[in-house]
Amino acid sequence: MDRIIAHYLIETPYNLSEAAAVLAGEQSSGTFVAVPGETKELKERFAARVENIEELEKVDRPSIPGDTHKSEFKRAKVSVSWSVENFQDNIPTLISTLQGNLYELRQFTGLKLDDFELPSWYTEKFRGPAFGAKGTKNLAGVKQELPMIGTIIKPSIGMAPEETSKLVRELIEAGIDFIKDDELMASSANSPFKNRVELVMKEINSFQQKSGKKVMYAFNISGDLETLKRNYDTVLENKGTSAMLSINSLGWAGVKAIADKGELSIHGHRNGWGMMNRHPLLGINFPAYAKLWRLAGVDQLHVNGIRNKFWESDESVIRSIKSCSSKFLDHEDLLPVVSSGQWGGQAFDTYKFTNTTDLLYMAGGGIMAHPSGPSGGVKALKQAWEGAVNGSTLVETAKEHKEFRQSVEKFGGK
């Protein structure tokens, strides 16, 4: 019988094999005493199985509260498997199994889901991203040799639709490929959703008629399910191509229901992610997280950026970008959304460490606050990426191109 395998990082004051057995027990038949009905046959068929334990370092302080009255805490990678019979194609129940009550176990002073693997027949049950990385770039008429260049409407919240659409026109004319609402902005008192979509899409559609290029705008359709459906339809009716969802607050079931429609490229915003990832030994790592959203049908997923303004290390960002194109079932690759403090200077290292242009490369201030205005900002980003892909250095590219040179002068200290 096919099995699903999950890989965890753990920390425990106990013997590693005992601790792993507790984890497996909790996630298949846990109660504090043996109960009638728990037969050997049932256990063999449905119990979780510890597949592997790889010992790592020992530390003298526990990472999170638990059984902390010891002087030594062992870290390890642990792999656990379950029969697919336990969940079949029910992903919320799979999630409850992979990342459920096990976080409550006092036997662990650290526990993080790192990755998991599904049997290939899940491909028949889940389409995955309807567009994926390449399809999303195609939708926006972006060449595959370069990343899709994007920006965020700022200030995050407060502008009226007329102001937003004016800014959109400016950005379109500057040569942008992609624009998005901020996650704090769905429908505010002075920017009703429908009104904003109509005015923004008027600009985008009119530019398309002139130039043939259809800029992608990810409208933040987040809300309750009725709102999500209504907003999705509003975007479609106005010939939009993308919808943004705050995936953590909406949840897997809501996101899947919307992504299933399959007509808009789904921009997955991971705001709130830090609460389940920032601690090195609690929560979930990006490879596992990305697979769950790929199953739901998300096309574009935030990954932060190199030398970002947030806390995340470059190493972690690079791992996230790579995992967007790791083979998973027969699903399309995710398009990693690179953002936070980006201005083009990071293009060189981003390309060096990931070797891909399947990226949505986003800059906010890096475009809007460029000395030559948004048009200079977009040009600078494209110059940076062309340079990076062609093997030029930052210095060489700055010498060659005025707009990128201005970026280096303004943002280069960051």
Place this chain on the structure above:
Amino acid sequence: MDRIIAHYLIETPYNLSEAAAVLAGEQSSGTFVAVPGETKELKERFAARVENIEELEKVDRPSIPGDTHKSEFKRAKVSVSWSVENFQDNIPTLISTLQGNLYELRQFTGLKLDDFELPSWYTEKFRGPAFGAKGTKNLAGVKQELPMIGTIIKPSIGMAPEETSKLVRELIEAGIDFIKDDELMASSANSPFKNRVELVMKEINSFQQKSGKKVMYAFNISGDLETLKRNYDTVLENKGTSAMLSINSLGWAGVKAIADKGELSIHGHRNGWGMMNRHPLLGINFPAYAKLWRLAGVDQLHVNGIRNKFWESDESVIRSIKSCSSKFLDHEDLLPVVSSGQWGGQAFDTYKFTNTTDLLYMAGGGIMAHPSGPSGGVKALKQAWEGAVNGSTLVETAKEHKEFRQSVEKFGGK
């Protein structure tokens, strides 16, 4: 204009007022440089405002990664407010604001959302729990003077519907008020959902005809949205009274869509909760969490139990139980689901510290592994609660009642 206020626990190496300003800025207009369009008027209307800072202790080690190259980290309670104009009645966007990118800020080495407050007019927009604590107890014919006594089908996964319904019959005859599926069990290979509901409800309905008492069974309807709806209807068609949802894996939008139907009492299972709560300075605390689910329409919410088998402290459990009945809009109280290692011995302290019987008091092994069988287990729990409410001690209650005495003998060391 009405404002929404959120209360955070923070830790930072920076000056507290600067750090609080960063938090407020990120959650209303954050980008790394000032951008055009960010006018004074917009800021005044839409910007987050720091309402209060209460300094707490200082520590010499950072709690989570961030700007950690300092030698002193200050802790504080910080309150921040936003105009309701920012979200209106869009709760997912409110969630993205209260617990969004702010967890990524390197300026914080700890950040936890503790609680929040909404203006009273949200009552008109959100019904909240359709049944709540008292309504759920009424549905199951439980007297308000005692908690509702419940148990979980164990082993968690593996039993066929015939075995589950046989166990249900035994539990019903033992006098139980409530039974639930495990969160790991929705529809397994040998227990198709519909089949299980039909056989279980046959037992429950037949007992109701004989005795007038309708035992509540919370079927785990979790799945994608189509599955949720189909399973909900299956429970209704078979005259069930409760549906269990794994709220974290389903998400707010999916749970709200199901709870809106309003015909079944919604049992909110919080599996996965540890990943966002276990670290003392990362994630979300129960008072804020419970309010979000109350807005979605959850009726019953897990809170762990006194002297539980998990890591959580009694102090934290007590705070959770109390916050289920804290005033929130004009919503019904939540019914706290007390579980994990419970056998009746904890009834005395639970009542002493919370002074409420609006509880769903769950025991797994404490009922199933009772020396006189499940019937003895249920009797023991009721004896314990009657004793606790009448002011008797554990020792007095054990002297007076055989079944509870057997519990003390078997489980009392735990």
